[in-house]
Amino acid sequence: MMANKKFQTIIDCGFSKIRAGAFNEEDQSKLFFIESNFYIDQPNFKSEIQKIVASLEKSTNEYINNIDLMVDSSKTISVAISVFKKIEELKLRQDDILFLIQEAKQQILKYYSDYSIAHIIINNYKIDNVDYSELPDEIDCQFISLDIIFICLPSELVLNFKNVFSELNISINQIICSSYAKSINYKNNLDLRGEISFIDIGFKKTSIVSFNNDSLIFLDVLPIGGNHITKDISLLLKIDINEAEKLKLNFKKDNLQAGNPNFPLKMLQKIVLARTEEILELCDKLITSNTKIMSKSKMILMGEGSKILDNKFKDKISFSKDIDFLEETPGHVCQSGYKLRKMYNKQEVLIVPKKQIKQGFFEKLFHFFK
Secondary structure, eight states: GGOOEEEEEEEOOOOEEEEEEEEEESTTOOOEEEEOOOOOOOOHHHHHHHHHHHHHHHHHSSSOOEEEEOOOOOEEEEEEEEEEEEEESSBBOHHHHHHHHHHHHHHHHHHOTTTTEEEEEEEEEEETTEEESSSSSOOOOOOEEEEEEEEEEEEHHHHHHHHHHHHHOOOEEEEHHHHHHHHHHHHTTTTTSSSSEEEEEOSSOOOEEEETEEEEEEEEEEEHHHHHHHHHHHHHTTOOOOHHHHHHHHOOOTTHHHHHTTSSSHHHHHHHHHHHHHHHHHHHHHHSSSSSSSOOEEEESSSSSGGGGOOGGGGGOOOSSSSSEEEOOOOHHHHHHHHHHSSSOTTTEBBBOOOGGOSSSHHOOOOOOO
């Protein structure tokens, strides 16, 4: 039955919504996407997953026993590290690169023992003091150093997800950082070059993912998101949290004031825009504090928390930088994870799940160069 499976399933688990997609590996036109209801209470998470899985199994006519999982966390970290090696033989070999990656990985596991590695990105190869964005073929070398970025998720979070899906008899092939996968997908789809920062506003966090052309500069996370806007509305308008969430989600609709005469549109706009401006200013501080980012960096807002705004609100936001709002659908989100697994990325090391491997020592660690 396993050999006959045609669909690959991607599930994106957010703090307030679950999005899932099934992709036919033989016929790319056959796609199925689904999104859960909004939820705040985590106890509802497992039941929402069950509904999602049952729906996709019905649509694909296949039993789902493994998935790729997209997640984010307010505690996600990125760690930059440089490692180097003198080459005893004149020719640079793939094993030399794998040795350095393994050495860097061991340092991360030692000093960040509460974290699991989701992504390993090689930003630069310095070979005999010459920089390369990707590894050259057949090159003489006496000294090499690698600049590597590790994107890591809290191990406790990863274990919790694995346990939930294990109870449903579903194994996780690979865990993907949602913000990272989405930013790469949208950057490629829009053919964006130069310095660009994606601001992914989630329910409880805001992720900042910055690039210079194809190079990831940094990824950082703020523990503030759309939920804080909801709480502001609830507090200032003296209404319960669920009603505040409904007001926030209907913020863009023209009939908002008519449907809620007790809450003038201008007052609601003031609350929403004030918190949005604060989030943008905090993001900008993080971006400009990085010496590799220039002040001209463009910012693109995405994520569930940014859906309350669109480009018509740009002039109403008191913020000096160039910003755009990106509309997302469950399909866009899930396709980001699917494409990241399938596309060739000259900078990312593909981490192969242990259960899929029966090769030698280095291959047990990484499947390098797709």
